[in-house]
Amino acid sequence: MSEELLATEIAGEQEFVDRVYVQLEKSAKAAAQLAREGHERGRLGHEGGLVERDAMVFQAAKRIAQLDAAHEGLVFGRLDLRVELDADPRYIGRIGLRDDNHDSLLIDWRAPAAAVFYQATAADPRNVVRRRVLRSTGPTVVSVEDELLDAEVGSDLPVVGEGALMAQLSRARDRSMHSIVATIQAEQDRAIRAPSRGVTSISGGPGTGKTVVALHRAAYLLYTDRRRYESGGVLVVGPSGVFMRYIERVLPSLGETAVALRSLGEVVDGVRAVRHDEPAVAAVKGSARMAELMRRTSRQQMPGSPREYRVFWRDDVIVLDAQKLGQLRRQLMGHGRRNRQIPRVASTLLDAMWRQVRGERGRERGREAFNDEMLSNAGFVEFVTEWWPPLDAPTVLGWLRDPDFLARVAEGVLSGEDQRLLSKSWSTETTPSIEDVPLLDELRYSLGDVPARTDDDHELDDFLGGDVQELTSAVEREYGSGGRVWTPPTHSIEDDPFAHVLVDEAQDLTPMQWRMVGRRGRTASWTIVGDPAQSSWPNPAEAALARATALEGKELHEFHLSTNYRNSSEIYQYAAAYAQRVGLDADLPTAVRSTGVVPREVEAGADLEAATRAAVVEVAGQVQGTVGIVVPVARRSDVNAWLASWPELADDAPGARAAVDSSVSPSGEDRIVVLTGLDTKGLEFDAIVVVRPAEIEAESATGTATLYVVLTRATQLLTVLS
Numbered sequence: 001m002s003e004e005l006l007a008t009e010i011a012g013e014q015e016f017v018d019r020v021y022v023q024l025e026k027s028a029k030a031a032a033q034l035a036r037e038g039h040e041r042g043r044l045g046h047e048g049g050l051v052e053r054d055a056m057v058f059q060a061a062k063r064i065a066q067l068d069a070a071h072e073g074l075v076f077g078r079l080d081l082r083v084e085l086d087a088d089p090r091y092i093g094r095i096g097l098r099d100d101n102h103d104s105l106l107i108d109w110r111a112p113a114a115a116v117f118y119q120a121t122a123a124d125p126r127n128v129v130r131r132r133v134l135r136s137t138g139p140t141v142v143s144v145e146d147e148l149l150d151a152e153v154g155s156d157l158p159v160v161g162e163g164a165l166m167a168q169l170s171r172a173r174d175r176s177m178h179s180i181v182a183t184i185q186a187e188q189d190r191a192i193r194a195p196s197r198g199v200t201s202i203s204g205g206p207g208t209g210k211t212v213v214a215l216h217r218a219a220y221l222l223y224t225d226r227r228r229y230e231s232g233g234v235l236v237v238g239p240s241g242v243f244m245r246y247i248e249r250v251l252p253s254l255g256e257t258a259v260a261l262r263s264l265g266e267v268v269d270g271v272r273a274v275r276h277d278e279p280a281v282a283a284v285k286g287s288a289r290m291a292e293l294m295r296r297t298s299r300q301q302m303p304g305s306p307r308e309y310r311v312f313w314r315d316d317v318i319v320l321d322a323q324k325l326g327q328l329r330r331q332l333m334g335h336g337r338r339n340r341q342i343p344r345v346a347s348t349l350l351d352a353m354w355r356q357v358r359g360e361r362g363r364e365r366g367r368e369a370f371n372d373e374m375l376s377n378a379g380f381v382e383f384v385t386e387w388w389p390p391l392d393a394p395t396v397l398g399w400l401r402d403p404d405f406l407a408r409v410a411e412g413v414l415s416g417e418d419q420r421l422l423s424k425s426w427s428t429e430t431t432p433s434i435e436d437v438p439l440l441d442e443l444r445y446s447l448g449d450v451p452a453r454t455d456d457d458h459e460l461d462d463f464l465g466g467d468v469q470e471l472t473s474a475v476e477r478e479y480g481s482g483g484r485v486w487t488p489p490t491h492s493i494e495d496d497p498f499a500h501v502l503v504d505e506a507q508d509l510t511p512m513q514w515r516m517v518g519r520r521g522r523t524a525s526w527t528i529v530g531d532p533a534q535s536s537w538p539n540p541a542e543a544a545l546a547r548a549t550a551l552e553g554k555e556l557h558e559f560h561l562s563t564n565y566r567n568s569s570e571i572y573q574y575a576a577a578y579a580q581r582v583g584l585d586a587d588l589p590t591a592v593r594s595t596g597v598v599p600r601e602v603e604a605g606a607d608l609e610a611a612t613r614a615a616v617v618e619v620a621g622q623v624q625g626t627v628g629i630v631v632p633v634a635r636r637s638d639v640n641a642w643l644a645s646w647p648e649l650a651d652d653a654p655g656a657r658a659a660v661d662s663s664v665s666p667s668g669e670d671r672i673v674v675l676t677g678l679d680t681k682g683l684e685f686d687a688i689v690v691v692r693p694a695e696i697e698a699e700s701a702t703g704t705a706t707l708y709v710v711l712t713r714a715t716q717l718l719t720v721l722s
Contacts, residue, residue, distance in 0.1 A: 005158055005160060006143075006144075006160050009144050009158060009160055010141050010142075010143070010144060013075075013078070013132075013134055013141045013144060014140070014141045016075070016091065017074075017075050017134070017136065017139060017141055018139070019099075019105070020074060020075050020091075020093070020097060020105060020106055021074070021139045023097050023098075023099060023100075023105055023106075024074065024097065026100075027097065073094065073135075073136055074093050074094055074095070074106075074136070074139075075091055075092075075093045075106060075134055075136070076092065076093060076094070076109075076133060076134050076135075076136075077091065077092030077093070077109070077114075077117050077131070077132065077133055077134065078090070078091050078092070078131075078132040078134065079091075079092065079116065079117055079128055079130075079131060079132075080128070080129045080130040080131075080132070080157060081127050081128060081129060082127050082129060082150075082153060090107055090113065090114075091105070091106050091107065092106070092107050092109050092114045092117050093106040093107065093108065093109065094108075094109065095108055096108035096111060108223065110219060110220045110223035110224065111223070115189070115193065116128055117131065118185070118186065118188075118189035118192075119186055119189055120149055121149065121186055125149035125150040127150075128149050128150065129148070129149065129150045129153050129157060130146055130147070130148055130149065130157045130159065131146070131147045131149060132144055132145070132146050132147075133145045133146075144160055145160070146158075146159040146160050147159075185209075185563070187559075187561055187562065187563070188209055188212075188213045188216075188561060190559060191213050191217065191559035191561070192213055192216045192217045192220050193217075193220060194217070194557045194559065195555075195557055196221055196224065196225060196525055197525055197555060198525060198526075198554045198555030198556060198557060199525070199526040199527075199528060199551050199554045199555065199556050199557065200217065200525075200526065200527045200528070200557045200559065201528050201556060201557065201558045201559065202214055202217075202527065202528070202529045202530075202559050202560075202561065203529075203530060203531060203532075203558070203559070203560050203561070203587070204531060204560055204561030204562065204587060204589060205531055205533070205561075205562075205564060205586065205587040205588055205589040206531065206534070206564060206566065206567065206572070206575070206589070206709070206712035207564035207565055207566030207567050207572065207589065207591070207684075207712060208561035208562065208563060208564055208565065208566075208589050209561060209565055209566075210504075210529045210530075210531070210561060211247065211504050211529060211682055213529075213561070214502055214504060214527050214529045215236070215247060215502075217502070217527050218234050218236065218256070218259060218500065218502050218527065219256045221234070221500055221525070222234065222256050222258065222259075223256075228499050229258075229499045229500055230258045231499070232497070232498060232499025232500070232524070233258070233259075233260060233497055233498045233499060233500075234258065234259045234260065234498065234499065234500045234501075234502065235259075235260050235262065235498040235500070235501045235502065235520055235521070235524075236259055236260065236261050236262070236502045236504070237262055237263070237264065237267060237501070237502065237503045237504065237517055238261070238262075238263055238264070238504045238505065238682060239263065239264060239504070239505040239508055239678075239681045239682060240263050240264070240265075240678070240679060240681065241263045241265065241266070241274055242675070242679055242683065243263065243504070243505075243681060243682045243683060244261050244262065244263045244266075246682070246683055247261070247682075248261055260498075263434075264434055264437065264509075264513055265433075265434040265437055266437075267437060267441070267516055267517060267520070268437055268440055268441045268444070268516070271432065271437055271440060273431070273432045273433055273434045273436060273437050274434070275429075275431075275433050275434065276433060276434050276435065276678065277425055277433045277434075277435045277436075279699060279700035279701065280421055281421050281422070281424075281425045281435070282433075282435045282510075283538055283539075283701075284414070284418045284421055284422060285422070285425075285433075285435040285436065285438075285439060285510075285512065286435055286438075286510025286511060286512050286513065286537065287510070287511060287512070287539070287542065288511035288512070288515075288542055288545070288546060289413050289414060290438075290439060290442070290512050291442055291511075291512065291515060292413050293409060293410055293413050293414065294439055294442040294443050294446055295442075295446050296409045296413070297396055297397075297399060297400060297409050297443065297446075298338060298391075298396060298443055298446035298447050299333055299338070299446075300399065300405075300409060301325075301326075301329060302389065302391070302399075303399055303402065303405065305386055305387050305389075306383055306386055306387050307321075307322045307325065308320060308321050308322060308325070309325075309349075309380070309383045309387075311353075311374075311377070311379070311380065313357065313362060313370065313373065313374075314357075314359050314361040314362035314365065315358075315359030315360070315361050315362060316356060316357050316358055316359045316362055318353045318356045318357070319356070320349065320352065320353065324352065325387070328348055328349065328352055329388075331348065332344060332345065332348055332388075336448065337445075337446065337447060337448025338391065338446070338447050338448060339390055339391060339447050339448040339449060339450045339451075340448040340449070340450075340451060341388070342388065342390060342450060342451065343451055345384055345387075345388040346375070346384055349384060350370070350371055350374060353370075353374070354367055354370055357370065390450045391447050392444075392447070393440040393441070393443035393444040393447065394432075394440060396443050396447065397426075397432075397436070397439060397440060397443055400422065400426060401423075401426045401427060403419070403423045406419055406422065406423060407419060435510070435512075437516070438510070438512035438513050438515060438516040439512065441515075441516040441519070442512065442515065442516070445519065497520065498520050498521055498524050499523075499524055499525070500521075500524050500525050500526070500527070501517065501520060501521035501524045501525075501526050501527075502526070502527040502528075502529075503517060503526070503527070503528050503529065503530075504529045504530075504682060505529070505530060505534070505681050505682055506528045506529055506530035506547070507530035507531055507532050507534055507535035507536075507537070507540075507543075508530075508534075508535055508536045508537055508681065509537070509543060509546075509547070510537055510543060510546075511542050511543055511545070511546035512546075514543065514546035514547050514549070514550045515546060515549075515550065517550065518546075518549065518550025518551070521550070525554075526551060526554065528547075528551075531587055532585070532587075533579065533584050533585060533586035533587055533705060533708065534681075534705055534708065534709045535702060535705055536678060536681075536700070536702045536705060536706055537702070538700070538701040538702055561589070562589050562590060563589055563590055563592055564589040564590060564591040564592065565592065565593070566684055566712070566715055567591050567593075567712055567714065567715060568591065568593055568594060568595040568597065568715070568716065569591040569592075569593060569594045570594065570595060570596070570597060570598045570599065571591075571599055571711075571712075571714050571715075571716075571718050572589075572591040572712065573591070574598070574599045574711065574718065575708060575711035575712045576588050578707070578708060578711055579708050582704040582708075583704075584704060584705060584708055586708065595716060597716070597717060599717075599718035599719070599720065600718070600719045600720070601720045601722060602615060602719060602720065602721050602722070603722060604691075604692075604721040604722065608691070608692070608721070609638075609642050611721055612629070612639065612642065612689065612691055612721060613642065613646055615689045615719045615721055616629060616643075616646075616649065616672065616689055617646075617648055617649065618719075619687035619689060619717045619719060620649065620671075620672060620687070622687070622716075622717060623686035623687045623716055623717060624686070625671070625685070625686035625687075626670075626671055626672070626673070626685045626686055626687075627671060627672045627673070627685060627686065627687045627688075627689070628672075628673055628675055628680065628683070628685040628687070628688045628689070628713060628714075629643070629672065629673065629674045629675070629689050629691065630675055630676070630677060630679075630680055630688060630689070630690050630691065630696070630710045630713075631674060631675070631676065631691045631692070631696075632676070632677075632691070632692055632695035632696050632699060633676050633699060634695070635691065635692065635695070636674060636676055639674050639691065640674050643672065643674060649672060673685075677696045677699070677703075677706040677707065677709065677710050678706060680709060680710055680713050681709060683713060684713055684714075684715055685713055685714055685715070686714070686715055686716045686717065687714055687716060687717035687718070687719070688710070688711075688713050688714035688717070688718050688719070689719045689720075689721065690707075690710055690711070690718070690719070690720045690721065691721050692721065692722070693707055693710075693720055693721075693722060694722065696710065
């Protein structure tokens with residue numbers, strides 16, 4: 001291929017891309033004008049104008065966000081079809097655009113007309129003669145890659161480049177995942193365009209593109225049924241904050257911004273956890289047994305709440321002792337979740353107290369007078385609010401910090417050793433761990449939301465009876481004072497807010513995490529991505545049962561990806577040999593790319609810092625992209641300190657910016673990062689340096705699976721320091 005031919009082809013494509021960017025600018029100006037018109041409608045002074053304003057401004061803002069996100073790699077594909085079908089080429093892009101005559105200028109990659117871009121092969125060209133991928137930097141075309149799919153028809157077409165897929169695979173990785181929308185292969189495309197209902201399960205070994213396929217599927221669903229999925233919402237759940245930041249650019253780059261990206265530590269509204277418990281503690285907290293423990297805990301009397309109430313009224317001493325209060329508590333709990341019973345509490349107590357009125361003077365005054373006096377009695381109102389206060393999940397989880405309380409509610413559920421591990425965890429940490437988040441969600445569900453009170457709450461009037469409802473207003477006011485919660489949270493636990501749920505690295509979810517995620521997708525469609533051989537959960541049968549419960553009644557569509565596009569064949573052969581040696585039942589995909597560079601094993605010796613430094617400096621000088629230093633959990637702080645002190649990898653060294661403790665706070669500019677084995681889930685790097693692999697193996701019962709994951713993260717170079 002001559003340089004002159006390549007330059008000519010790039011120049012021709014640049015002319016078209018320039019036209020597209022001119023049209024993109026016109027579309028952006030039109031959207032801005034729509035927003036201005038919307039604001040003008042709001043000045044009409046009537047309700048209709050305000051409604052029109054809100055609708056127009058919302059649509060304009062959404063279109064502007066879509067156009068802004070599409071700038072990078074806006075035009076990436078071209079299809080040349082048989083002349084008798086279409087003499088003009090079709091251009092494929094991240095979004096669809098029309099020209100001034102409203103003719104199609106750029107086809108959205110999700111549109112049916114674009115499907116053949118991914119589905120055509122040399123064996124089945126589907127009337128495609130040549131498929132071209134355009135690679136751009138901003139609005140500038142820098143290269144083109146062609147595949148001639150029908151050689152007989154296309155003999156006169158120029159063909160340039162080494163092929164789109166191989167070009168994509170050779171690119172250096174940065175700190176965020178690039179969408180590979182231009183290089184999706186046929187088996188991946190079938191999963192992306194699977195039926196929208198039910199559960200789409202995408203399995204496959206390392207490097208097969210499961211995550212990218214799943215994210216493209218989310219964008220495809222939003223495109224094909226926008227009203228359903230945008231109004232209901234799409235939830236994407238990943239294993240860690242590092243992973244979510246890694247993928248966060250993909251969906252906007254595909255033209256979608258209406259998606260909630262949450263790590264497992266962020267699924268519950270208002271909670272953000274970033275640290276993991278040690279494996280033994282995590283195994284207890286993740287077990288399905290914890291659901292029963294949380295249920296029992298939510299039904300206990302609040303520690304420190306009053307155990308008795310005594311009052312003298314007319315000729316009677318009325319006593320609610322511990323036994324009676326226990327009966328009343330069980331009676332109230334029999335009606336449903338704890339917080340939902342708050343409107344019943346005062347009337348239930350008053351009923352029990354009135355039954356103790358025996359004296360003639362009291363009976364003559366009657367029940368109405370009794371209610372009036374009790375509810376104007378500050379001592380009674382204080383007792384009611386202290387005996388049955390509104391409760392939130394963090395408060396109730398905190399009760400379990402008391403070993404005696406834990407032992408009482410855990411009897412028959414957890415062993416003594418399990419209790420000891422939990423007590424140690426909760427007594428030494430003040431912030432929730434990632435493994436605590438599903439427990440908080442379980443408690444929130446068991447406790448229920450506090451009912452909202454409004455002046456026209458007729459349903460509550462009927463529920464309580466008019467007289468009692470009026471009299472309980474004093475108690476309600478007390479519940480609403482002193483910082484107590486009366487109104488429900490933004491999202492009720494009865495809500496089912498998402499229309500689609502996407503779970504990545506699904507093999508790692510614990511039974512409690514499946515319960516948590518399952519609540520957010522009871523009526524949703526699902527996409528589930530995973531590889532059992534990479535699981536970090538030690539009891540896969542228990543997790544499988546929890547998963548089946550979360551997805552019960554939903555039709556299953558299964559897809560398996562068999563080609564490893566990430567690793568060089570040399571790296572994956574090394575990782576596959578390890579998996580077979582340690583007895584992992586691994587799905588072994590075929591790696592399609594060879595570099596001729598085999599992984600290196602280095603004996604670190606006594607000076608681990610020197611060996612690590614030498615290895616990192618070497619690989620950083622050989623690759624242009626990212627370098628991951630993967631270490632045992634116990635060594636992370638040490639290696640972070642080493643990295644910060646190495647002058648040749650300091651911030652001001654050319655191309656060698658390093659990230660200290662990037663597992664907690666990665667920067668989009670960091671080139672060299674320090675991670676634990678679990679942190680690497682779903683990530684990829686140009687080079688990986690594995691420090692003390694035997695210690696990574698020994699960290700947990702699933703340490704061999706974790707190390708297998710680590711060995712499959714590198715695209716070009718792998719060095720192992722034993």
